[in-house]
Amino acid sequence: MKHYLAALLLVVSYTLVAQPTQNVRGRIIDKESKYPLTGATILIIDTGNQPPGAVADTLGRYRITGVPVGRRTVKVSVVGYKDALLNNIIVDAGRETILDIELEEAINELATVTVKARRTGDARNEMAIVSARQFTVDEADRYAGSRGEPARMASNFAGVQGADDSRNDIVIRGNSPGGVLWRVEGITIPNPNHFAIPGTTGGPVSIIRNNTLTNSDFFTGAFPAEFGNGIAGVFDLKLRNGNNEKHQRSLQFGFLGTEGLLEGPLSKKAGSSYLVTYRYANLWLFSKAGIDIGTQAVPSYQDASFRLHFPVKTRTGKDAGRIALWGFGGTSTIDILISEQEVSDRNIFGQNDRDQYYTSTMFVTGITYDKALNRKTFLKATLAASGNVQDASHDYLFIRNGADGKPLVQNNRYVIDQKVPILDYLFKENKGSASVSVNHKINPRNILKAGLNADQYFFSFHDSTRVVVTPPNTTPQIQPWRTRWSTETSAILLQPYVQWRSNLTEKLTLSAGLTSTYFSLNNTSFSPVEPRIGLVQELPNRQKISIAAGLHSQIQPAYAYFYKTIPLWSSSTTGPLLARNQGMGLTKSWHYVAAYDRLLGRNMRMKLEAYYQYLFNVPVEKIRSSFSILNTGAAFSRIFPRELLNTGTGRNYGAELTVEKFFSDGYYFLVTGSLFDAKYKGSDGVLRNSDFNGRYAFNALVAREFVLSRNEKRRNSLNVGAKYTAVGGRWYGPVDQQASQAAQEIVYADATRNTLQFAPYRRFDVKLDYKNNRRSVTHTIAVDLVNVLGIQNVLTLSYAPQPDGSFIRQEYQLGFLPVFYYKIDF
Known part of the structure; x- marks a missing residue:
């Protein structure tokens, strides 16, 4: 024994x-x-x-x-x-x-x-000269405060602001986040976030998971000709194949949801593989733990993805290319019931005078074929279908007033006389897409790439509302239902391009390209020629200088074309409405960038970039006002402008510094700083600060890996990371008290828009990541301590009736937010 x-x-x-x-x-x-x-x-x-x-x-x-x-x-x-x-x-x-x-x-x-x-951080795209960076899945997982999302990770890069705890919007060089282009497998995709709002590219939680990606590229300006329909930046994401030899599994549980991943061979002999993921989240854990997420409502969401990869052989066994079937999507729901909240409860995700019911859905699925035709030529083609849906309804709350005329409160809740439906909308945007490209290596010095991106849009926008009017000292009145959107139509977007890269000498490289944009919705959305050019010169002592310039264009948020505006001759909200914005043209932008790079030792580099961006053909209102489409795209609400014309302008300029030590000797750090100025002109001709003109942004990240085992026989490690962020505050202006009370929402005085600035944004994050490696099994326990100091950062002003009779409330961003997860790979 x-x-x-x-x-x-x-x-x-x-x-x-x-x-x-x-x-x-x-x-x-x-x-x-x-x-x-x-x-x-x-x-x-x-x-x-x-x-x-x-x-x-x-x-x-x-x-x-x-x-x-x-x-x-x-x-x-x-x-x-x-x-x-x-x-x-x-x-x-x-x-x-x-x-x-x-x-x-x-x-x-x-x-x-x-x-x-090329070293760590340089873009995968061979045509990229400046303002481009490759990011790895490891970086997205390792950076404190990133929550495992590509968008939040990118906010650490120079020129990017990520100063909103409630959303992952990417503000690049003072531009609207609506100007960011998301691409997967060469296809432009809808907003890949849960709780997405029409006209935006961000949201609270990403649908795309890091564990489905391979190394990808992120661009902040002057990007190559293959990227059309974007004026601010580009996420060019690459999906990874599953393991084609071994079945592997990953399970994860944490505050942001429970998820699983399966991958492995479909046929070891053929080399085909599968990869499938699923995640479900109901944020009741935060509520139970007393953690503030900005609302008392409990959001829920789920998402999934798949990728099937098949190497193709001829009858004689020769390589005939590869086929991939892939897709991902998600759905999210939140019911914000102000009628059930206490007076002291806050809500930064909606309006405070109504119950709000909201659901969003997004999906993309496609098939990709690629083949090396010979030693010099490579073909890639993708067909895809995508869609996004937003479904919302609101019930207005009639709050009873006391004898003093102030809202009546009982048991710390407002007394509600009745709830009346005032809004119902259903927006659908479906799309069929095709992308084909050919890379041809003329010789080792010259590379040619040509292609076409085509999208067939199908729009279905329906919205009905009735306005609650509050005359002074009288009972609020409900007007009849009014249709603001009623559209069923389609349009085609075409973007042909050609690019050429030439190594003029061993130290001098030229990248040049042409693209064109055509949108069939109207006869004003055509940009026949958009040139892009870049030049990089290698210098002694591991230095290089680069310059680039390019013309870029973008269509407008689709729903904005079809909003039925009030006739200019009428002040009534009940008269005939006309869809006056369907003739809007493309917003355009010239980018000019100069950069200096230097390697500071084996694993460290420094990069300095200066840029100037001129925006024109920007939609602004026909009547004299401060409105500009450049201030939209970063909120949980839609825009309702009157007639829009492409007569606005804007300009952004600044300088950015990056000092980065790549992971070696057990640690890394990244320090980025940006000084910039972003201004625009509306139809009133006044040069104003844009909403996103923070003027400066600073990030400092550091992480250290401690190997806890005494020898290689027990490989356990602890990663300790920290991040500090400082960004200039958002701009706003004095509130128009009378107009705000009549509209039941915050309305800023138009003439003084963006003359005031919120306090600067500050945040300190800490991340702890413990990894235990055993034979064929890896356990990971991590906690991301977001805003560990609990700094109160101002988010916005909201309309919220108070017991004292006031209605303006300053809303703060999220406080301390611990994000915990446990993962096992086996």
């Missing part, structure tokens, strides 16, 4: 302390043609005196077994190509590390001198 017990203890002991290892595998391909590079050598160079390695086969595939878990450095080389050095590759016991690596052909075909490939 003692022998059996000793044997059992030995087995258990071995299981607990056996050195956890994992496989590293993938493909090595040409960066432009995607052709497999046979004979490429792959080495893990930081695992001892004899680094493990492999040689790519005829299909470019490689496999390295027995790689110790932890952070590793991978070196790839092949004759005729620049070497690639990949730092900070995470190897976990519970999941294979799959690295598909693209190599750039050396200009000198003899390649007798080793040239290092």
Whole structure:
């Protein structure tokens, strides 16, 4: 018996302390043609005196077994190509590390001198010259305060403001977040966030999960010609394939939901794979724990995604390309019942004089085919369908007044006489999309890319409302129902483009392109030629300077075209209404950027960029006013302008600094700073601060990884990260008291709009991440302590009747928000 017990203890002991290892595998391909590079050598160079390695086969595939878990450095080389050095590759016991690596052909075909490939942070897109950065899934998970979302992670980059705790809107260089373009697999997608509002690109929670992405690109200006219909920035997301050799699972539970991921081979012989995810969240945990999320309502949401990948072979066994079926989507619901709240309760997600019921749905699904036609040419084509729906209704609350004329309160609740339906809207925007592109490498110095993006839109906008009018010293009156939207129509958006990149010398590179934009909704939305150009010069001592310029255009928020406005000759809200905005043209913008880069040692770099942006053809109201479409896109409400014309302008300029140490020696840091000025002109001709003209933004992030095990046999680690953010406050103006009381919402005096500024935004975040690697299993416990100091940052002014008779309330952003999760990969 003692022998059996000793044997059992030995087995258990071995299981607990056996050195956890994992496989590293993938493909090595040409960066432009995607052709497999046979004979490429792959080495893990930081695992001892004899680094493990492999040689790519005829299909470019490689496999390295027995790689110790932890952070590793991978070196790839092949004759005729620049070497690639990949730092900070995470190897976990519970999941294979799959690295598909693209190599750039050396200009000198003899390649007798080793040239290092682009380093961490440089964009994947070979046409990008300035204002572009690659971001990794590891970064999105590692940054404090990012909550595992690409958008919140990007707010740490230079030139980007993320100063709204309730939303993940991306404000780039003072532009509206509505100017940001989201793309997946070459297709423009709808707003990929839960609780999305028409005309916006952000929201409280992202539908896209980091665990479905591979390394992707983020652009903040002067982006290449293939990116149309955007004037502020671009998220170019890449979806990853599932593991085609081994079934893997991931389960996660936390405050933001419970989610699972399954991936593995459909056929090991054919090399096909699947990847499926699902998440469900009901934020009752926050309510139970007494954590303030800005409302007493309990939001709920769910989302899912899938990707099926199939290598295609000819009858003779030759490579015929790859097909991927993919999709993702989500639905979200929230009922904000002001009638059931206490007087002291706050609500930053809606109006405070009504019960609000809201549901949103978003989906994208598509099929992608790609093939290396030969050693010089690569084809990629995608067909997709997408849609988004917003369904809302409001019930106005008639609050009883006391003898003193002030709202009557009993048991800390307002006394409600009745609830009356005043709003019902259903907005649907469906789209069929096609994208095709061809990369052709003329020679090692010259690369040509051409393509076409086409979208067929189907619009269905319906909205009915009745206004509650509050004359002075009288009972509020409800006007008859009025239709503001009633539209069923369609339109086509076409964007052909061509791009050329030339290495004029070994140190001088030119990138140039042309694109065009045509929107069939009217005869004013056509931009025949939009040039883009960039030039980069390599300098001694690992320095380079870059310049770029380009013309960009964008269609307007779709629902804004069809709003039925009040005739200019009438002050009545009950007369005939006309859809006067359907003739709006494209908003346009010239971007000019200059940049200086320098590597400060092996794992550190400094980057300085200066830019000027001129915006024109901006929709503003026909009558004299301060309204501009440049101030929209970052709220939980729609816009209701009168007749709009493309006569407004704007201008943004500034300078940005980035100092970054990539993860090495167990730590990293990122410091970014921006000084800028963003102003616009409405139809009144007055040059004003835009809503997003914070004038400065500063971020400082640092993280340290502590390896807790005493040796490689027990690889446990603790990551401790912190982030500090400081951003200038949003602009607003004096409130028009009479107009606000009549409209039952905050109305700012038009002539003095944006002459006042809220206090600066400050936030300090801390993230703790403990990882335990055992044989074939990885446990992760993490907590993201958002706004750990509980700093009160002003969000906006809201209309909220108070017991003292006042109605203006200053709303604050979220306070301390702990986001906890536990994840197991196996």
